[in-house]
Structures are given as structure tokens and as C-alpha cells.
Amino acid sequence: MSFDEIYNIALMQGFAGLSLFSVLLLMGLGLAIIFGQMGVINMAHGEFMTIGAYTIFMFSSLTETYAPGLMQAYFPVAILAAFVIAFGFGWLTEWALIRHLYKRPLDTLLATWGLSLGMQQVFRSTFGPKEVSPTLPDWLMGSWSPSEGLDIPINGLFVLALTLLVTGGVLLALYKSRWGLRVRATVANRAMANATGINTKRTDRLTYAIGCGIAGVAGAAFTTIGSTGPTSGSLYIVDAFLVVTFGGAGSLLGTVASAFGIAQTQSISEFFMTGSMAKVLTLLLIVTILMIRPQGLFASKIRR
Template sequence: MTLTDMMNIGLMQGFAGLSLFSVLLLMGLGLAIIFGQMGVINMAHGEFMTIGAYTIYLFSHLAEAYAPKLVQAYFPFAIAAAFLFAFAVGWAVEWLVIRHLYRRPLDTLLATWGLSLAMQQIFRSTFGAKEVSPTLPDWLMGSWAPAEGLDIPINGLFVMGLTLLVTAGVLIALYKSRWGLRVRATVANRVMANATGINTRQTDRLTFAIGCGIAGVAGAAFTTIGSTGPTSGSLYIVDAFLVVTFGGAASLFGTVVSAFGIAQTQSISEFFMTGSMAKVLTLSAIVVILMFRPQGLFAVKVRR
């Protein structure tokens, strides 16, 4: 094996890490908004990702069955629908459950864990226990070969582009919109925010729903690299919490850096060892770093 071959393999493995980074970042962004900004431990966050993934599958099935000509065009609309469906379910969950449990982290953990199990059973009853995959448009298939021996999947490039778009949108919304101003004011000092006329309950509900909607987009991205089952989202929830905790609970920039570091470490390690050992190595590195910096890589000081 030549040096060029080794470099190409390393680059392709690194790009595989970027695909994992994209899904982790989208999951982490939604969780950073819910956990980092609101202090709610949402153990059902993975199931909102599954809602997005099943939305893509449903749109694919409907397009194939009733409008075959739309198979090549349905995907962008399905992504928007994945956000809206997850957003709507998140809004309802906040109104029915979460709003009664603020400042009670253990109760939110138990309640959302129960919600996670209930949602998994709903998925199992609705779509079956077997994993399903949507029919992707032709323009998402194949690979791009910038050099001989180096093949980069087009669906990975699309997921990265989608992730960059969503990340930029979240950052702009958080620091340039009225919603973002209300969120930052509520996080900094809830009592003072109420005193200035900000409806913090409505801000909480909208923030929770947006975080769930972003998880839905993560599910849409996930369908391009894997199949979807009732428990698909739960496989990512631990990694998503690691991303948020390691980066700093209230730092979106920390979430980006943390997702990149975890995904690349795990992907490159899997080339030299088994997947389980790569996971152990990644977790061990995170634990060691958190021992020296328990507040995360980029801690944000806020008043509670």
C-alpha cells in the first residue's frame, strides 16, 4: 500500500467522521438549546430525531405510491416537514408535561425517560419493529472523486451542507432575533426578564419546541447514512449529551467543537480497532478531560 493510498484512506475515514459529526452536531444543537439554555434533561430527545427520520420515510413512501415523478424532489420538503412535525410534538410535550417540572431536573429526567419508552412503542406499533429506509433521490446517490482513489459520498456532502445551514440559522436566531434576545434574557435572569415584560413561559415553550424541531432535522440527515427503527434515536442520546456536556452546557460554539472532536476521534479510532474499543477510547478521553475541566471546554457564566 502506497503513501497516497494511506492518505486517501485516512481522508475518507476522516470524512466518515464528518458525517457522524453532522448528525451529532444537529442532535447536540437541539439538546444545547433545551438542556444548556433551559436546564431540562430531555431523555426523549432521541425520539424527536426518530420522528424526523420516519417523516422522511413517510414522504418517500407517499411519493413512490402516489406521485412517482416527485421522488426526485420530495427530500427538501420532507426535511422541512420533519422540523415542523418534531416542533409540533415538542410544543405539545412542553405544554402537557415539561412546564410542570421546571427546576426539578430529576423529575424531568424520569418523565422524559418514560415519554421516550412510550414514543418507541408508538413507533413500533405504527411502523413495525423492523428498520426501514426511504428511497433517496438519485442526486443524493453516488460519490465525488476529487482525486484518483479518493471517493467522497454525495449524501455526506449534502448532510454537511444541511448542518452548516442549520447551525448558522440557530446562531443568527439566538443572537440577532427577538426570540434569541428573550432566551438570553431569560437564561441570564428569569425574574428580571419577567419584570421587563418578557413572557418567559412562552419563551420556554418555543425554545423547547425549536430544540425538538432541530432534532427532527437531525433525523432527516440520519436517513441518508443509516436505516431507521423504533430505537434509532436512543442510540444517539448518550453521544448527544456527551457533546453538550463536554463542550459546555450553555455554549453553542462548544457544542460544535465537541461534536467535531468526538466524531473524528471515534471515526479514526474505528479504522485501527473495533467499534466498541473506539467508543471506550473516546469516552475515556472525555472523562479524563472533564476531570480537569468539569465545566466543559467552553463554559458560559450565567446568573440563575
């Protein structure tokens, strides 16, 4: 095998890792907002991702049946719908369940785990136990070949662009919007935020719902690289928590860096060993680094 062939294979594995990076980053962003900013351990976060994935499937099926002429245009609208529907379910979940469990992390873990199992059963009863895949637009199919022997999938480039857009939007909203100011004030000192007139309960609800909505967008991105089943989201929840913990809880920059590192390590190592061994290697590296730096890569600086 020549050097050029090895180089092209390494590049393609790297781009394959970017697709995984995109899904992990979107999942991690939602968790970083919910877990890092609010201290809620949301074990049902993967199911909000599944809501987004099934939304894309439903839009695909309805468009194909009733408006086949719009098949090339439905996908961006379905992504927006995935965010809105997951956001709505997140808002409802916070109002019905989460708001009663703040400052009780173990209770939130058990409650959201039970919610996760219940949502999986709803998916199974509604869509069936088998995995489903949407019909993607033609412009998402195929690959881009910048040089001979190097094929980069177009859907991976689209998902990466979507992830960068969402990440930039979250960072802009967190540091430049009224919502972001309220979130940061609530995290810094809830009592003082209440005293200045900030409705911290409403801020909590909106923050939780936005985190769930971002998970819905992660589900939309996931449909371009895999099929969707009732337990698809639960397969990513551990990796998403690893991303947040490894990057440093509450640090969005750490979430981006850890998602990229985990995805690339796993993707490139899968070329040289089996998938399970690549996963073990990735986990060993994370555990080793966390033993050296338990606060994560980019720990938030808090004045005590």
C-alpha cells in the same frame, strides 16, 4: 500500502466522521438549547430525532406510490416537514408535561425517559419493529472523486451542508432575533425578564419546540447514512449529551467543537481497531478531559 493510499483512507475516514459529526451536532444543538438554556434533561430527545427520520420515510413512501415523478424533489420538502412535525410534538410535550417540572431536573429526567419508552412503543406499533429506509433521490447517491482513489459520498456532503445551514441559522436566531434576545434574557434573570414584559413561559415553550424541531432535522439527516427503527434515536442520546456536556452546557460554540472532536476521534480510530474499542477510547478521552476541565471546553461565563 503506499503513503498516498494511507492518506486517501485517512481522508475518507475523516469524511465518514463528518457524517457522524453532522448528526451529533444537530442532536447536540437541540439539546444545548433545551438543556443548556432551560436546564431540562430531555431523555426523549432521541425520539424526536426518530420522528424526523420516520417523516422522511413516510414522504418517500407516499411520493413513490402517488407521485413518482416528484421523487427527485421530495427530500428538501420532507426535511422541512420533519422540522415542523417534531416542532409541533415538542410544543405539545412542553405544554402537557415539561412546564410542570421546571427546576426539578431529576423529575424531568424520569418523566422524559418514560415519554421516550412510550414513544418507542408508538413507533413500534405504527411502523413495525423492523428498521426501514427511505428511497433517496438519485442526486444524493454516488460519490465525488476529487483525485484517484479518493471517493467522498455525496450524501455526506449534503448532510454537512444542511448541518452548517441549520447551525448558522440557530446562531443567527439566538443572537440577532427577538426570540434569541428573550431566551438570553430569561436565562440571565427570569424574574427581571418577567418584569420587563417578556412572556417567559411562552419563551420556554418555543425554545423547547425549536430544540425538538432541530432533532427532527437530525433524524432527516440520519436517514441518508442509516436505517430507521423504533429505538434509533435512543442510540444517539448518550452521545448527544456527551457533546453538550463536553462542549460546556449552554455554549453553542462548545457544542460544535465537541461534536467535531468526538465524531472524528471515533471515526478515525475505527479504522485501526474495532468499533467498540473505538467507542471506549473516545469515552476515555472525554472522561480524562472532563476530569481536568469539568466545566467543559467552552464554559459559559456567568456573573455571580
